[in-house]
Amino acid sequence: MNDQVATAEGHEADCFHDECGVFGILGRDDAAAVVTLGLHALQHRGQEAAGIVAYDGTQFSVERHIGLIGDTFTKRSVLDRIPGDRAIGHTRYSTAGGEGLRNVQPFFAELAGGGFAIAHNGNITNALTKQRELQKRGAIFSSTSDTETILHLIAFSEKQRITERFIDAITQIEGAYSLVGLSQKKMIGARDPLGIRPLCLGDLDGAYILASESCALDIIGARFVREIKPGEVVVITEGGIESHFPFEQPSPRFCIFEYVYFARPDSIVEGRNVYEVRKRIGEELALESPVEADVVIPVPDSGTPAAIGFAQGADIPFELGIIRNHYVGRTFIQPTASIRHMGVKLKHNANRRMIEGKRVVLVDDSIVRGTTSQKIVQMVREAGAREVHMRIASPPTMASCFYGVDTPEKSKLLASRMSIAEMAEFIRVDSLGFLSIDGLYRAVREPGRNNDSPQFCDACFTGDYPTVLTDQGDNKDNVRSLSLLANNG
Amino acid sequence: MNDQVATAEGHEADCFHDECGVFGILGRDDAAAVVTLGLHALQHRGQEAAGIVAYDGTQFSVERHIGLIGDTFTKRSVLDRIPGDRAIGHTRYSTAGGEGLRNVQPFFAELAGGGFAIAHNGNITNALTKQRELQKRGAIFSSTSDTETILHLIAFSEKQRITERFIDAITQIEGAYSLVGLSQKKMIGARDPLGIRPLCLGDLDGAYILASESCALDIIGARFVREIKPGEVVVITEGGIESHFPFEQPSPRFCIFEYVYFARPDSIVEGRNVYEVRKRIGEELALESPVEADVVIPVPDSGTPAAIGFAQGADIPFELGIIRNHYVGRTFIQPTASIRHMGVKLKHNANRRMIEGKRVVLVDDSIVRGTTSQKIVQMVREAGAREVHMRIASPPTMASCFYGVDTPEKSKLLASRMSIAEMAEFIRVDSLGFLSIDGLYRAVREPGRNNDSPQFCDACFTGDYPTVLTDQGDNKDNVRSLSLLANNG
C-alpha cells in the first residue's frame, strides 16, 4: 500500500488515504512557526491542505492553504499574518481548488464568549444526524466537514465557560476524534473515549504542545511528556494543565492500523516505537508464512521495515529490488490510449539485477483493491524473477473504516470478495501470506487478540466496529465513507 | 550527501547539485508524452525546470517550465501544444523565476537550413572563450548557458548539412557533453570523446530513444540497446541509425561519481548496475575500514545501498535508524532567530529506539562541506548512541568539478583543508573512514586505478582533470564552477 499515488490510468487510488494530523502550542513566541514545523513532521498524515489559527492576545488570525506545508506556510509573509504565542494547526488529505478551502481546518468561530478554533483528526459517526438537528435549530453550516458540527454544538451549548461547552459538545458526538481547540486563554486537547486516534503531550522549554505523533515533537527538539488518555480532556493555560474525564471509561481501542501503515516509523504511539512494531510484524510473518527464497524485497517505502524484519527472521538477504521515484506529484499524465497500454512505471521500477533468476519474497503492508499488487508482481516477473511470493504485513482488509480513514466501500476491497487462494491467483503470485490477526497483536506485544474485549480497533480487519454508526443506518457494508463523513480526517 | 536540501539556516547547500538529464524519441506518436515520462524517470538529475521541443512535420513547438515534470508537463493543455512524432527534452537543476526560463533547455533556433533544437548534459570548459569569439563575429546570446554556444557554433558553421555542421561545432568545444539534437528530419545523439556523461540508446516498438540513463527506458517498457560510445555521434532518421566517430579516440573517462551518487540505483550505466556497485562499495568499505558495532544505519536515501553492502560485509544488523521526510520542498522556513537555535530536523529524524545505547556505524555517500554530517552525528548522539562511526562511500572530495556538477569552490570542500583526523574531530565521530580510490575502482570491477591512464574521470577525488580547462585560466582551484560554466548541466 502506498501513501502517494499516481493514478496514471485514471483509476481510483488503490490505497488507504491518510488521515489528518493536528498540532498546537501555547506559550511560545512565533507559535505559528513552531506549528508549521510540527505539521511538516506530520505531513505524512495529509498532504493536500493545511491551516493554522493563532492568537496574539488581541485577535485570532487564520491562514489556510492548499498544498504541502513546506510550499505554503514557510513564507515569511504568511507567518507574519498569524502572530501570537499560541496557535493550532491541521494538515489534511483531500479537497482541491478555491472553494475547497472551505473544508480546510482548523475551523474558527467568533462565539458569544469569544473566538474559538478547532482542529480534528478522526471522524464523527453521527455528524450528519447532528447537522440536521442543528440546522433545524437555525445553524448555518459553511463547510461539509463533520468538524464544523462540533463547533456548532459548542456554540449552541447552554453552558457558560468554554471548557464546559466543549465537553458538552463532545459528549453528544460519536466516533473517533483527537481534537485540539484554542480559545483566547486556553488550548484544549481531547481524545474520544476509545482513544482511536493518537494524541500526545509535549513540552518545549515550558510551553505545552499537543501533537498527533511524537515525531512532531522530535523535529523541534521538544520533550515527549505522555499520551493524552482515551476520553481525557486536557485544558492548558499559561498557568498549567488540568485534566477532565467526562466519560465513563470503556476499554481503550487504539487503531491498530496506525502501527501497520499510518504513523511514521520514528514515532512512538501508545508506548510503542512504530518501526519496531513493523519489524516484529515482519518477523511474525516469517514465522507464520515461511518460504524458501533468495531475496526479500520491500515494496517501498511502506513495506520496508516489515521486509527488514522478515529478512532477519528468515535469514534471507534483504535487497532494494524495487526503486521508488519520490518525485511523483499529486496527478500524473492523463495519457493517450497508446501510452495507457504501455504499463507505465511512474512510481516503482524493478531493479533487474537484484531479481533476475531469483526466488523473490515481496513484502507490502496491505492489499486494498489489489490492482497495485498486480502491477508490481507483473513488473517483478518481467524483471526475471523465478518465483514471486507475496507477504502482507497485516491481516486481509475486509471492512471500511468509519473513523477517519478514506477507504473504498467494502465491495471494492479485494479481501471482502475473494479467498486468499483467489487473491493469490488474482495478483499472480506463487504464494500469498497475510499476517494473522493474532500475529498482529503479538507484534504489538499483546499475547493475542482478546475477542471478548479487543485491545485495539481492528474493524478494517474484523468488521468489529467499537462504536455505533448512527449516520450509516443499515448501510455500513455498501457505502464508501464519503461526503460529510469522510471529508475531514 | 543529499539530493534535495532544505537550507533552514540560509547556508549554502551542503551537497553536490545534480546534473541534467536528456531524453529524445523519433518515430512515435505522442512523442512529447513519452518524453515527459522519460524525463520523470530522470527527475533525480535535475528538479528545477524542464523543457520539451517537438516537431510535427510542419513546425517545431517549445514548452519550458519551472518545476517538477509531474507538476508541469502532465497537463493535457501543455502536451497538446507540443504535437509530433519526434521530440527531445531536458530536465535541469537550478534557476528560478520568470527570466530564469531563458536558461531552460532544450534550446531552439531557426537556422538558415531549418529549425534545430539541442539539449545538453555536461559542461563546456571553453564556452566563455568561444562565446567571446562568437560575439565578436556578431552572435547575440539570449541565455547565459554554455549550451547556446554550441547552437551558435552550428549556426556559424560553413558546412552545408546539419550533421556536418553539428560535428563542426562539437569539434570546437572542450569539456563534458552528452547531447541530443533535433532537426526536421534527424535526431542526433553525441558524447564527448571521453564519454564523461552517460547516454544510451533504446528502442520502443521500432522508435529510437536517446536517454541519459536506462531507468528512463524502463519506465515506458523500452528495450535497452546499447550505450552511445565516447566520441560517437549517432544520427537517427525514420530510415534508421548511423554512427560517426569524428574524434581520434582517447581512452574513455566516464565520471565515476555517477556510480557513487548521481545515477539512479536501478540504472545500468557503462554496463554496470548502479545499486550493485554501491553495495560493493559498502562491502569494500567494510573491508577497508572495519569497526566493532551493533548496528549499521544509512543516511537516507543516498547512503542506503552502501549501508546494506557494509552491513552484509561486516555482518552487523542493518536498520533504518534515521527516517527521512520526503515532503521537504525547495525551500523551507526562514526561521526567526529563536527557531534557528532549535536545531530543527526538517529532513532527517533519528529513530531513537534503534540507536539508544548502541555502537552505530553511519554510512553516507560523501562529505562536501561537512555541515550536514555534523548535524546528523549530533542528532544520532542526542538519540543516545554509545559510539558513532562514520563510513563514507567514496574517497574524500577535494577538487571542483568542471564537467556539469555544481560543486562549491575547492576551499569550501572539507577534505581540501583538513586531514581525515581533523575531519573526524570536526564532525565529532569516534572514527571516520573513507573508501580508498583503489577501493572505489574495485567496486566498479576494475583491479584498481591505473594512474598512468585512469579508467574514469575522478577529478573530484584526485584533481586530475582529463581535459584542458580553457575558461579557467590559472584559476581552477579557487573558482566555484559558476556563471556560464555551471548554469546548465
Next chain:
Amino acid sequence: MNDQVATAEGHEADCFHDECGVFGILGRDDAAAVVTLGLHALQHRGQEAAGIVAYDGTQFSVERHIGLIGDTFTKRSVLDRIPGDRAIGHTRYSTAGGEGLRNVQPFFAELAGGGFAIAHNGNITNALTKQRELQKRGAIFSSTSDTETILHLIAFSEKQRITERFIDAITQIEGAYSLVGLSQKKMIGARDPLGIRPLCLGDLDGAYILASESCALDIIGARFVREIKPGEVVVITEGGIESHFPFEQPSPRFCIFEYVYFARPDSIVEGRNVYEVRKRIGEELALESPVEADVVIPVPDSGTPAAIGFAQGADIPFELGIIRNHYVGRTFIQPTASIRHMGVKLKHNANRRMIEGKRVVLVDDSIVRGTTSQKIVQMVREAGAREVHMRIASPPTMASCFYGVDTPEKSKLLASRMSIAEMAEFIRVDSLGFLSIDGLYRAVREPGRNNDSPQFCDACFTGDYPTVLTDQGDNKDNVRSLSLLANNG
C-alpha cells in the same frame, strides 16, 4: 469626485466608494451567463469582487471571485460550474486577498428547509446589535458582512415557509437594503421601507429579472417593467410574481446621491434618467452660481454631464480640457520620495491648449476631502489658466453615509470643518460654488426640499438620517462607517 482612484501618495482615497450592485434572473437557460452580463453593466457599483449563485433543479452552485466581472466570470470553465435556469449575482467594492472571499456575496446557506442565497445592496444599521444577539443564541458567523446577519435571522426564524421566514427576518433589521434572494423554487426581491437603494424589475422573453439599475436590463435587451416599491417584497416563481407589503408605509426616501454620482448616466432610476438629472444640475448651477468665463471643463468622467448642462445654461463653450487615463488600475506605484515630490498625474492631465490664458470653469460632482480638487486646480493653473472657478454639482457633503456608501468619518469631510470661503481658499480657486439643496431637488423635478417630510434621503448633505442608527449609539459623528457596517454594500 472619481470612482477609481490611484493613491500614488498612499493617502486615503478622496472619493466616496461605490456601493454594490445586485442582479437575478429566473426562468432562462444559461442564467449565470445572463447574470454575468448584468453584473458587467453594474460594474460601476463595485469593482473589487463578484459572485453568482445558481440553482439547476438539483443543487446550488457558488462562484465568487476577486476582480472585475470581465476578468473572472467570462471564462467558460467558471460558467460551466454554475449551471441552471435561475441565478443571482452581486458585485462589490472592497476586500482583497484570499480570505477576503469570505465577504464576497451572494451568501448561501443550506437551511433546514433547503438552500437559500442572498445578495444585498445597502447597509443594515443594527447588524452588529443583531449579530451579538444571534451569537448568544448559538449562531456562528463566517464573514464580517452585515448580509450574513439577514441569513441567520432567516435560519432562526420560527416561520415555516421561506417567504415568511424572509419577511420575518427583514422586519427585524433597520437601514438600507435592496435584496435579491434565491431558494429552490423562488427568487425574492425586496427594498427597505424607505426605498433608499434602487431595485427594478425586468423581463427577458418571459423570464423575470431583478436589477439594481435599468442599464443592466439594456445590456441584454431586456424590457424594463417597473421599480420595486419601497417596502415591497416580490416573490417570483415559474408561475409568476406576487407582491407583499409587510411594512406600514412611510414616505419614500430614495438616495438622492444616486443621481449625483452613483448610478450610471444611461440608467433610469425612480422614473428619472440620470444623465438628464445631471445636466439639469449643471443648468441649475449655472443659474445659482454664474461666472464670466471662457470655457467650461469637466473633471472627467463624473463631472461631464453637469459640465455640459452648465455650458449650455451659461452659453460658454464646453471643452475637454482635462484628459483622463482610463488605464489606472487598483493601485499604482508606491513611489520613492523623489517621485512623490514630482506631483505625478496618473489619472488626469491638463490639455494645455484648451486652458492657457483662459478663464476656466471646472465642474466636478462633489468634494470629499478636498485633496483631489486641490491637485486638479493646481494642474489647471500650471497649464496657464488665467482664472479658475470651481462649480460642484451637489451641496457640500458634511455627514457620513450609513446606508451602504463607504464615506470618511465626518471630521475628514472638508465641508464639515470649513466654510465655503475657507474651502475656496484651501483648494485655491478664484470662486467656488456648490449647488443648493433646493437646486438639487429642482434638478430632480421637485419644487424644492420639503423640510417637514423630505422626498429623498439627503443625509450626506443635511445630516438628517431617515432611520435610527442602532449600532452607532451616540457616535455617528466621529465614526467612519467601517467594519461590519461598511464591509458590504
Next chain:
Amino acid sequence: MNDQVATAEGHEADCFHDECGVFGILGRDDAAAVVTLGLHALQHRGQEAAGIVAYDGTQFSVERHIGLIGDTFTKRSVLDRIPGDRAIGHTRYSTAGGEGLRNVQPFFAELAGGGFAIAHNGNITNALTKQRELQKRGAIFSSTSDTETILHLIAFSEKQRITERFIDAITQIEGAYSLVGLSQKKMIGARDPLGIRPLCLGDLDGAYILASESCALDIIGARFVREIKPGEVVVITEGGIESHFPFEQPSPRFCIFEYVYFARPDSIVEGRNVYEVRKRIGEELALESPVEADVVIPVPDSGTPAAIGFAQGADIPFELGIIRNHYVGRTFIQPTASIRHMGVKLKHNANRRMIEGKRVVLVDDSIVRGTTSQKIVQMVREAGAREVHMRIASPPTMASCFYGVDTPEKSKLLASRMSIAEMAEFIRVDSLGFLSIDGLYRAVREPGRNNDSPQFCDACFTGDYPTVLTDQGDNKDNVRSLSLLANNG
C-alpha cells in the same frame, strides 16, 4: 473606432490595433520608476505587454511582463530588480501567454562591445528579407519581432563604436521606426527618414527623456524640448546630446492617422495639439457634410472631440447619447448561441432619453470593417432615433498599414469594396459622410494635400506608400500586415 474591443461574437476586432509606445531617460535615479510612469501615460499605444531595461553602472537588468503597466511594473519588487539612473521602456499591443514574452520589448543583447537594449515603435518593411540574410550568416533569432533584426544588424556591423554600428544598422532597414536604444554610456533616439512615427525630447531637471508623445512628459512634469527630426539620430550621454543626420533628407511624411486616432488628445505631436486637430476635423466635417439634426452624439471615446467640433460648427446640441462601459477587459464572455443572438451591449449603451424621437448625428473616428458601426446604428435606432446620420472624422480607410499598425487585409476594409452609398446602406444610416482628404489636411492647418509631394503619410486613405515594401513583393493588397511584420509595433 474603438481602442479596446470586446469581441462578444468571437469576430475579429473591428478596429485598428494601437501601435507601440517608447520611453527612455538618462541621468535620473530611479530611472525605471520614471519610465513606468511614462509608459503608463503611453498605455493607449499598447495595452498587452511592457518591458523596461535599466543600467546601473555595473549591469543591465530586464523586466518584461504581460499586462497593463499599472498592474505589473508598479510593484516595489519589480522596480527593485531594475535599478539604475538610465532606463528605456516599451509598451505594446498583442501577444499573450508565457512564450509571448519572447516578443516583448525592449530587446537586449550582450554585444562584443557591451550590452545594448532597443525599443521600437513602427514596422520594418524589409525585416523578413534581412532576417533571411542574417540567418545565412549565422544569426540566431530568439523572437519573431522585426526589432530583433535591427539588433542583429548592429551585432554584425563591422564598425567599431556603438553609435556608428547603430547608424550602420538603420541605414540597412526600410519602413517606419522611432527607436530608443541604451548602451552603458549612451541613450540613442532615432526616427526613420520620413519621420512616420512620433518621438520627442524632454527634460526633467537636467535628465534627458525620449518619449513617443508629449503626454508622457506631462505625467512627470517634464519639460517638452522638441521633436526628434525625421532621419535624426540623437546620442545622449551624461555630457549632453549630439545629433546625427545619416540620411539624405526626403520630405517628412508623418502619419496623419496619429491625429485621427492614435495619439492622446492632450499630446502635442509635430507641433499640433491633437485635441484641437480633432475638433477642427469635426468643424471641417460640419462644413463638408452638413445635416439638419437635433443632437450630435459621439461614439465614445474616440469620436468625442470631433463631435464637439461638429456640434459647435453646426450649432447643434452636443449630448452623451451613448454611454461607454470602461470596465470591458481584454476578452469577454464566449456566449452560448442563445446569448449571441441577444445582441449584447458590452461596451456601449444608448442613453434613450437623449435619442428618442430625435434626428441624431453620430460622430465616429473611422470605419474599419463596418460591423461595429452597424451595431451602434442599430442600437441608436432601437432607442427611438427618428433619423441617424453618421459622420466619420477621416476619409475612408481603404488600404493596409505597413508601418506599425495592425490593420485587416485590404479586402476586409469596408471602404475598399463599397461606395459610400453602399456603405450607408450597409450600416443602415439615413446619410453617411466622410471627411475629405483635403479636409483632413486643412484640419492639420495645411492648405490641402500636395499630391506631388504629400506632407503626410496617408497610405491607409490613399494607398500611396511612401517607402518601398520589400517584404511584400507584389502582394501588398491581399496580405494582412501580419507575422514578423506586424508582431511588434
